[in-house]
Amino acid sequence: MTLSPLTLTSRPVVAPSRLEGLPVAIIGAGPVGLAAAAQLLERGIAVVVYEEGTQAGSAIARWGHTRLFTPWQYLVDSAAARLLARSGWHMPDEAYLPTGRELLDEYLLPLAALPDLAASIRYGSTVLAVxxxxxxxxxxxDRAGTPFALRVTTDAGVLDASARAVIDTSGxxxxxxxxxxxxxxxxRVDALTEQVVHALxxxxxxxxxxxxxxxTLVVGAGHSAANTLIALGTLAAEAPGTRISWAIRSANPVRVYGSDDDELAARASLGAQVQALVRSGVVTLLERFEIDDVLPATDGVSVTGRRAGESFAVAVDVVVSATGFRPDLAPLREIRxxxxxIVEAPRALAPLIDPNLHSCGTVPPHGVVELTHPEPNFYIAGMKSFGRAPTFLLATGYEQVRSIADELAGNVAAxxxxQLVLPETGVCSTGGDSGSCCS
Known part of the structure; x- marks a missing residue:
């Protein structure tokens, strides 16, 4: 039978989405980056993780000798734990305080080795631009409907990759x-590579x-500085001639000393140990010291500036720069x-993590709403999302990426x-110095 043109039904042709089939790109294979991957894989969403180092948690490996003040209870992501459990992995003692090395060996590296995750991680891959x-x-x-373009440098050269969404957890x-x-x-920083040392x-x-x-002069009033001061105190008892000075900009190191109200005993212990070193004279505290320059000297360096408003200088052999960290925003110049x-955190998140008002444990729960940028489906999570604020804990980052994963999966309500419960510190004033919260 021949149909009349009037009986034909016209159906519009729907062009396939340009995002169809593309993965979510995750920058960084640290604890929060792999947690993001685990959360997304659990929801059936493909991921590609770009990691600059040769292994997962390459930054942690650099301070692996340091013991965290947070127990295992707060260090493992829920989705990651579920994936690991299928391979026979068992949660370590929840009350135990691991070192960075133990965090890698007992959690992060086994997680990265799981087949689903291992197939998604690209090591030796530095994201130059997004x-x-x-x-x-x-x-x-139609920015929301246009794929992301990531320029990535690898051992094989520079390549361009595509993604439907991007989560920057590069730390x-x-x-x-x-x-x-x-x-x-x-x-003259280039002439000081032997005298000025990175934190931890x-x-x-x-x-x-x-x-x-x-x-040694340790500069900074955060937990990184505290860990280094304690280690130097131990060394001073073993190696004659070892001297320790500690420079802070504030009038007193209240955030390092901590409070009896701290719910993390190990974090409170850090402060007590540093305070004892200062009181005993093992550590010389140089408060209200604003450093203007560090200059090479015949033996070591000369650190110059103002102390309590007056010109001041100290000659030392080594300087440990424990002044905290800031986000590298250069790869994100083309992202809105x-x-x-001030803090360089997402605008809605910044007042919730202001280090002048909050410590690690007083940051309120937050997720995709506070982490959303004008760029659709682009998120900064983990330590980098806190900008220059030193109030980050891993548990905070895990809840961030759980929320983002639900958003990308279309579960807007979830x-x-x-929901997030963090241990209180009892200290909400930083005195202006920046440091790091070692989760």
Whole structure:
């Protein structure tokens, strides 16, 4: 039978989405990055994880000798634990405080080795830039429907990759704050590579020879500084001639000393140990010291500036820069970000993590709502989302990516139902110095 044209039904042709079949790109294979991958895989969403190092948690490996002040109870993501359990993995003692090395060996590396995750991780891959295909940040037409373009450098060269969404969990450890009070590095920083050391050196292990019998100045008033001061105190008892000075900008190190109200006993213990070192004279505290420059000297370096408003200088052999960290935003120049002008955290998140008001344990629950930027389906999570604030704990990052995963899976109600219980510190004033919360 021949049908009349009038009896034909016209059906519009629907073009396939440009995002169809594309994975979510995750930058960084640290604890929060792998938690994001686990959460998304659990929801049936494909992922690709780009990791700059040669293993998962490459930044943690650099401070693996350091013991965390947070027990296992707060260090394992729920989705990651479920994936690991299928392979016979068992949760470590929840009350035990692991070192960074133990966090890697007993949790992160086994997680990264699971077949589903292992197939998704690209090691030796540095994300140089994130943009949209054919669109810089000035073009507004259908950004949400346009795939992300990631420029990635690998051992094989530079490649361009596509993604439906991007979660940047690259952290901040490789982007320390400047050593000077101005936030800048010393003018002759290239000549100081042997004298100025990154935060959390292995004082009692691999780096012992650099500090034994030397005069070390630790700069900063965070937990990274506290860990280094305690290690140096131990070394001073073993190696004659070892001297320790400690420079802070504030009038007193209240955040390091902590409070009797701290629900994490190990964190409170850090403060008590540092306070004892200062009281006994093992550590010389240089409060209200604003450093203007660090200059090479015949033996060591000269650290100059102002102390309590007066010109001041101290000669030392080694400087440990424990001044905290800041986010590297250079790869995100073509992404539309909404960041707080001071903390450099997402604008809606910044007042919730302000280090002048909050400690690690007083940050309220938050998720996709606070982490959303003007760029659709782009998120910064983990330590990097806190910008320059040192109030981050891993449990906070895990809840962030759980919320983001639900949002990307279309479960909007679950994404906005955020729940998080963190241990209180009893300290909500930082005195202005930046440091790091070692989860």
């Amino acid at each position: 943009s949209r295909q054919g669109m810089d940040r000035t073009r507004s037409g 901040t450890y490789s982007s320390p704050n400047g050593l000077l009070a101005s936030g800048l590095d010393p003018a 050196p292995d004082v009692l292990g691999a780096d012992r020879a650099r500090f034994a019998g030397q005069h 970000l909404s960041l707080d002008e 994404a906005r139902l955020v």
